[in-house]
Amino acid sequence: MTVQDRLQQIFREIFGDDDLIVSDTMTAADVPGWDSLAHINLIYAVEREFSIQIADDRLASFTTVGDLREHIEELSRVH
Amino acid sequence: MIEPGDAGVGDEPDRTRQVPPRDGRVAELTALAAASEIPTAALCRDLAVAHERAGDPAGAVRWALALTDTDGDLGAWSAAAGVLRRCLPAAAPLPRSARVAVLGSYTTSQFAALLPLAAARAGVAVEIYECGYGQYRQEILDPGSGLYSFAPDVVVLAVHAGEAALPAVADEPDAAVAAEVRRWTSLWETIRARCGARVVQHTFAVPGEIALGHLALRTGGARPTLLARVNAELGRAAGDGIGLVDCERLAADVGKRAWFDARYWHRSKQAVSLAQVPLLARHTAAVIGAQLGVSRKCLVLDLDNTLWGGVLGEEGLAGIALGDGAVGEAFAAFQDYVVELNNRGVVLAVCSKNNDADAREAFERHPAMRLRLDDIACFSACWDDKPTQLRRIAAALGLGLDSLVFVDDNPAEREAVRQLVGEVDVLALPADPHGYVRALADYPFFETTALTAEDAARTATYRARAELAAAQAAAPSLEQFHRGLDMTATVVALDELTLPRVAQLVGKTNQFNLTGRRRGADEIARLAADPATAVLCVRLADRFADHGLVAVVIAVEADDALAVDTWLMSCRVIGRTLEDEVAGLILAEARRRGLVRIVGEYRPSAKNALVAGLYERLGFTWVDAPDDPSAPGTTHWSRAVDAPYATPGLMRVVVTAAAAGPDRDRTDQPGAPVEPGGSSAELSTHVFAQTRPQDRRMEEVPR
Structure with a gap:
């Protein structure tokens, strides 16, 4: 599974929508229920799924799903 | 896992989501789930979602709940919680x-x-x-x-x-x-x-x-x-x-x-x-x-490979693993845990495919059984299938099937119960019996609000233990600590039940082993059959644990002496003065045979320095001629049978009738009361028929 596929699975679980298709340009405004709580759950699930730790100063910097995906790939490479 | 309720899905339009039903997906995932006994969290989640989409809310709820018994993480639980929220109103209450x-x-x-x-x-x-x-x-x-x-x-x-x-x-x-x-x-x-x-x-x-x-x-x-x-x-x-x-x-x-x-x-x-x-x-x-009063109330136990290792019907009472050895200890520990659950008010039942008489005999006769027949509220051992037996057990106890928790090592039996009596909770034991206690302890639904009045009587036991622990904490000497342990040494007969453990001890004991002679079960049995040989087997128990058979002596008549050929003791009971009591038992045996002295032997090994000074400490005299070149360092020791001998007296010593010989009454010495009940006298049948009983009997040791 690609990073994108795994991200999509996480989004589907966290937002309880099994038809959700994530895209790089997607933002919080595009997903119903993407509030601060869902954001924490999302970050937690991403950290767990990819065995990474996202630094606090990056948490607020993701404006699109694409930003998040790129950061995951970056951290996974360092690993 | 096979799903009985999948037929006819897809007729009903999905009310909660505007997505076409996909019953093909249900079939595909169900086949995947059937491949393993416990589907993964991800598979449970997918099945819950697929059932929801196929318009089967009951199936969706079933799989959402199954997910909670897996190691599912926050995400998987969140997804299942969503399915439950949408489907529960349409499923059975x-x-x-x-x-x-x-x-x-x-x-x-x-x-x-x-x-x-x-x-x-x-x-x-x-x-x-x-x-x-x-x-x-x-x-x-x-x-x-x-x-x-x-x-x-x-x-x-x-x-x-x-x-x-x-x-x-x-x-x-x-x-x-x-x-x-x-x-x-x-x-x-x-x-x-x-x-x-x-x-x-x-x-x-x-x-x-x-x-x-x-x-x-x-x-x-x-x-x-x-x-x-x-x-x-x-x-x-x-x-x-x-x-x-x-x-x-x-x-x-x-x-x-x-x-x-x-x-x-x-x-x-x-x-x-x-x-x-x-x-x-x-x-x-x-x-x-x-x-809210919806706890599970009854634990239903399989027997073979659940309460003991091995199949009773094939291996016989002496062949099952229970009490001794690592595997035997694992099963004994599991039984101990079940006893504790029983003490907190969980009703116990047995559900086994066995001959009823054989199964009951194991409870009555096996010396390491922790559970007793009295503990079992409903004992079902027969050749009917387990779902049928479970229904019968529930009826006999007046409990609903949804009060039962079924424990079985056999995945096929577990699956049959899941499919045919789905109300029963099925606890999957791991393949390794060392994990049984943990598997049972992780199950949280026996929780109750209070111990019942009935259980209150049992709390007296807890209180006694707490008092003992307090006494230990304050114990000023090792001697008092040992007295507080309430130890009982029991001399038991060498028979088909004890021989495997005796052979195991002879084969592996290193530290407390005076001569290090290794002998197999057959050889020990052959030796024991000789009237000139005495074999002494001793169990030790205290307030906290039954340590099982822990000491073995083999001694042979030689002229006017009883020569100690083998003397060993499990390392787990070293330092409790059991050896002093065993020496007293050897002396008593020599006296009974009309012999005048005991001859002991110490053969040094790489690991038995612990007992180099044992005979000297026990009042034996060194009698050796110069070193035997074939066995350097070996020493011989002698002690007159009529010389005064006193043990520290920190434990009760009980000789079972079977060990003492069937023609001799058990006499309990004053000051050292012997517990009624727990006698294993009736347990032993002599398999070494050629041994004359009077030649193997022991008597109480005067102190």
Whole structure:
């Protein structure tokens, strides 16, 4: 599974929508229920799924799903 | 896992989502799930979703609940909780329903979102009210709060250690603890008085980071010490209508590092790591279930490879693994745990494919059985299938099938029960018996609100133990400690039940082994058959444990002496003066045979230096001619049978009738009462028919 596929699975679980298709340009405004709580759950699930730790100063910097995906790939490479 | 209820799906339009039904997906996933006994969390989630889409809410709920028994994480639980929320209204009703308010001192939204799923697994359909972040106290104290207009049946106080108003070090620890306990109990009282709801309080998980280090334990006013005391006092104060979830225990069990994640505490005030929220929800649900009276009441046990190792019908009573050896100890430990469950009020039943008489004989005759027939409320051993037996057990006990928990090592039996009597909870034992206790301990739904009046009698035992422990703590000498152990050494016959363990001890004992002679079971049996040979087998038990058969002596008549050919003892009972008692037994045996002295032998090995001085200590005289070159270092020792001998007298010594010989009455010496009942006399049948019984009997040792 690609990073994108795994991200999509996480989004589907966290937002309880099994038809959700994530895209790089997607933002919080595009997903119903993407509030601060869902954001924490999302970050937690991403950290767990990819065995990474996202630094606090990056948490607020993701404006699109694409930003998040790129950061995951970056951290996974360092690993 | 096979799904009986999948036919006809897809006729009904999906009401909750505008997506076409996909029953092909259900079939595909069901086939996948059938490949393994316990489907993974991901597979349970997919099956729940697929059933929902196929318009089968009952199937969707079933798989959502199955997910809670896997190691599913927050994401998988969130997805299943969503399925449950949408499908439960259309599925069969659960045994109970309740309005549950979650009042938290930290971010409890994830917990509140997962609790309905965990509660449904426990048999309770819940509707949730969650108070604002950290608003629990205001909600309770304000009569006009949202809490009271919600009219809860249960209030969960999901609070964390940071909320306890305790200083780093209290000048007056007692007052600090009392004040903190009072703060919480007064909240309980307010809730109970205002709305009658039951209260479920999370105890405080003591943080793992302790600035005082090990000194904290020695500092009565230290915060960790105070927190532990507050937990204990809350437990004592919790009366009717108050349940506690022992978060300190859960946190210790998973590890404090896993329980608390500083990153998520600082990011969003998660006092419980998101990884542990499903566990917390599961245990909270079990306590809520207990408060509402939907706990499981009866543990139904398979026998072969569940209560003992091996198949009784094939290997016979002497062939099953129980008590001795690593595997035997694992099964004995499992039985011990089951006994504890029984003591807390869980009803026990047996469900086995065996001959009834054979199965009962194992309970009556096997010396290492912890469970007794009396403990089993319903004993079902026959050749009917297990679903049929389970229905019969439930009827006999007057319990619903949904009160039963079935434990079996055999995956096929478990699957049959899951499919045919789905109301019964099936506990999957791991392949390795060492994991049995843990598997049973992880099952949370035997929770009850109180020990029943019936069990109160049993608490006398606990109290006796507590008193003993206190006595030990104060024991000024080793001797008094040993006396407090209430040890009993029992001489048992060498027979088909004890021979395997004797051979095992002879084969592997290194430290307390005077001569190191290794002999197999056949050779020992052959030796024992000779009237000139005495074989002495001794078990040791104390208040806390039955150590099993731990000492063996083989001695042979040689002219006017009894020569000790083999003398060994398990290392787990070294240092308890059992060897002194065994020496007394050897002396008694020599006297009974009309011999005048004992001759002992010590052959040094790489590991038996421990007993180099044993004979000297026991008052034997060194009689050797110069070293035998074939066995350098070997020494021989002699002791007259009529020379006075006294043991320390720290344990009772009992000789079973079988060991003493069937034609001799057991005489209990004054001052050393022999316990009635527990005698294994009737257990032993002599398989060494050529041995004349009177040649193997022993007598009580005068002290």
